[in-house]
Structure formats: structure tokens, C-alpha cells
Amino acid sequence: MNSGSAVRRLSAWDAERLRSLAAEYDTPLYVYDLERVRENAARLQRAFDSEEISYAVKANTTRPVLSTIDSTGVGAECASAGEVERALAAGFDGADVRYTAVNPPARDLDYVVDAAADEDLIVTVGAADTLDQLAERGFSGRLCIRANPGVGAGHHEKVSTGAAPKFGVPLNRVPELASEAVDRGFDLVGLHAHAGSGISGEDLEAHRELVARMGELARSVIADVGSIEFVNVGGGLGVPYREDEAPLDLDAVARATREAFGDVDARLGIEPGRYFVADAGVLLTRVNTVKPTPETTVVGVDAGMTTLVRPAMYDSYHAIRSLVPDAGDRETVSATVAGPICETADVLGEDRPLPDPEREDLLAVDNAGAYGYEMSSNYNSRPRPAVVALDGDETQLAVRREAVADITERETWSE
Ligand SMILES: Cc1ncc(COP(=O)(O)O)c(C=O)c1O
Ligand SMILES: N[C@@H](CCCC[NH3+])C(=O)O
Known part of the structure; x- marks a missing residue:
């Protein structure tokens, strides 16, 4: 069994410190714990000790997080030119950076073709069209082909990518495209696929199926083109969000991944995002309105779907706890925690047991380190919150x- 706690609950944070951060920096406020990011990276590296690990930077691109993850020695998987630019600026070695093109805008390709020449990064294409556009730009870097494995998984249908036509080249078309790429002089170094995000429980079977299909594909491509360096089977490792959810047994997942891949003459790689950062982040928010209704107590807070969109977008669950020092002396009520945005979907949590809330109470939203600040917006002209990073003291x-x-x-525009 992999050592180390695989999920960090709010109780592990220093409540006094969170209260003083909220007082100093105001709310809503994202707080990241860089030590926890390192622990998560170390746990991944122990379990996947013979695999190549990259961090999917889309989960959290805040500079201290990127620098911290870079210092653990893993690579970076980037979904846009902007992410590549930020990963390189944070210190990632260009040779460890992969750009995964998804319907890439011309501006992205212009940038990565230049960057690939200077920094030796890898460009992953998910369409023959993108290969043509790279050729038109005289791309001379390392190339990877993303397959659509026809099997998807994830915590919500909106994040299940493996079978969505939008992503990747259909599996049966990949060998032909790979040969064509090599014939056209591309330096084909890898194959890639990604099942989806937030994989746990029964979804692990879908992930295993994806890995098996990629192993088979790799053997066929290698037989055609001679050799490739790696096969990356994507990210998606889930973390528990609900209090009663069990963490993934990473060692078992790593073992099953290796077994499903089988005997392939190429390095096996993974690219998790969420696993590195989800439980290393907490969102602090203050109560601004308390409204008892016949159905529930509506607890209005200053963070909403513009701060953390996951509940509105995917019905995601994030634990919400009171950080009030005398919370234990209050009665518990069942609360609907709602934000300040003019949308019915702007609810962070329903039926949440909270100590009878009062205005100015400080609440913490757990596991907000992945796809939290990253997906924040300015809807309703709401400014984005501040972010602080803790490293020890x-x-x-x-x-x-x-x-x-x-x-x-x-x-x-002006008058
Ligand atoms: C291509 C690709 N790789 C990696 C990831 C990271 O996923 P996760 O944060 O669930 O590990 C994603 C997001 O789903 C992705 O689209
Ligand atoms: N943004 C999604 C996950 C990743 C999507 C990227 N492919 C979430 O918050 O769960």
C-alpha cells in the first residue's frame, strides 16, 4: 500500500493561520500549500517509479505551484501556447514540455513551432489537419500523435474525453498517419491518449482498457515505423471530494497500468493534473447574508461560480466547513451555501451541515487546488480573488x- 495520506482534509490545515490569512488578504481567497503539492508529487513518483510523469498544468498554473512541481523533476503537459509560455517561464526544461494541440488556433502553432525550434519541446497532434499546419510552418521538432482510444471515463460526462470525437485521431487511423508523418520527415517520438478526468472506482476499468488499446497500438506503430520513444496514457487520477470517499490505491493503479500496457519497446508515461494539486488548495469565503427559508437556511457568501465553477458546471461536491472558533457551541443547521452571482446555478453546496451561520463567519471550501482559480471568471463584473501560497512558515x-x-x-471604446 502506498504510504502517506492520500487526501488532505481541512482539519489538516491550521485553522488559526487560515483565519489570519483571511483577515490579512480578505476573501474570497485561494490558499495553496506547496508542501502538500510536494507530498502529492512524491506519492505519485513512488507509485509510478518506472514511468515518466508530467504535470497537466491546466489544473493549476499559478507560478509558485509550477515552480514547486518543476523542482520535483516531472515534466509539463500544456494545452495552449499560454500554458507552454508559463511552464517555460516557471523553469520547466523545454525538452520536458509537451504541447497537446486541441483544434489549435494559428497563433498557438506559430508560437510552439518557434518554441520547439528553440526549446526542443514536443508537439502532440490530434488531427491530420494539424500535422499539415505544422508542415506548412516548417516544424522541425519532436512529434507525438494523440489517439482517440474510443473509451472514456471521468467524474462527469463533460470531462470524459477518451471517446469524444473532438479529441485525437481514431485509433484505427493512427498507424497510417504515423507512417505518413515519418515519410514526410517528422521526428515521431510518441503516442498519446487521455480517458478523462477524475477517474476512480469502476472508471479504472475504462482506464485499463485505454492503456491496453494503446499498448496494442504502439506495438503496431513500432512494427511499421521502427521505433518511438514513449506512450503517454494521459492523466485523470481521481481524488476523494466527499468525506466518505476512499483515496485511490496508487500502487494498485500503477501495477494495473503496467500490466495492461504489456510488453512494448517504449517508455510508459502519465500526465495527472488534479492529483498534484486538488487537496493542496482551499478556498476561503465569508458569509454576507443569512436567510432562513421554509426549505433551507440560505447562507450567502462572497465566493460564487465565478470563483469556483465546478459545482455549477459539473455538480461537483466540495466539502464546506466553518472556521469560526466557537463553531462547536452553535446548533447545526442544514444550509444552502450560495454565491453572489445572478444565476440559479450559483450554489457551492446544498444540504450542508453548518454551525448556525452568522454574517462575517469564515468558511472554507475543501479540495479547491485543482481547476479552481484556473476556471474563475469575471462574469457579473466580479473581480477574480487573490491567491496566497504557503511554504512551511x-x-x-x-x-x-x-x-x-x-x-x-x-x-x-470611449465616448
Ligand atoms: C490531455 C489531458 N491530459 C491530462 C489532463 C489532466 O487530467 P487530471 O487533472 O484529471 O489528471 C487532462 C484533463 O482532463 C487532459 O485533457
Ligand atoms: N476542469 C475539470 C477537469 C479537467 C478537464 C480537462 N480535460 C474539472 O474541474 O473537473
């Missing part, structure tokens, strides 16, 4: 709080 303001002026400053 040190606190660093990683992203300052936006002002409305930050939103309007790019407007060019």
Missing part, C-alpha cells in the same frame, strides 16, 4: 486580488 501573495479597473482597462 512562509506566506507569499501569488496573485493579487483583481479590481474592477483590471477588468475594464482593456476596453478601448
